[in-house]
Amino acid sequence: MKTKIPELRKKNKLSQEELAFAVGVTRQTITSIEVGKYTASLVLAYKIARHFNMNIEEIFDFSDVEEF
DSSP states (O other), rough: OBSSHHHHHHHHOOHHHHHHHHHSSSSSHHHHHHHTTTOOOOHHHHHHHHHTTTTTTHHOOOTTTOOO
């Protein structure tokens, strides 16, 4: 899943470590989300969105998710 997290971090001058601490995960988790190896849980996606004062859909690209 594609995300805008790297761009948002750079815009806000945040390191992966700083964002990870702010949302309660490890730096490795943020790295994995950014490179598409891990999909954030709904709770984590919500925390990341709240940190940037945005909606989840503004950060995470759901266009490749299959609908039922």
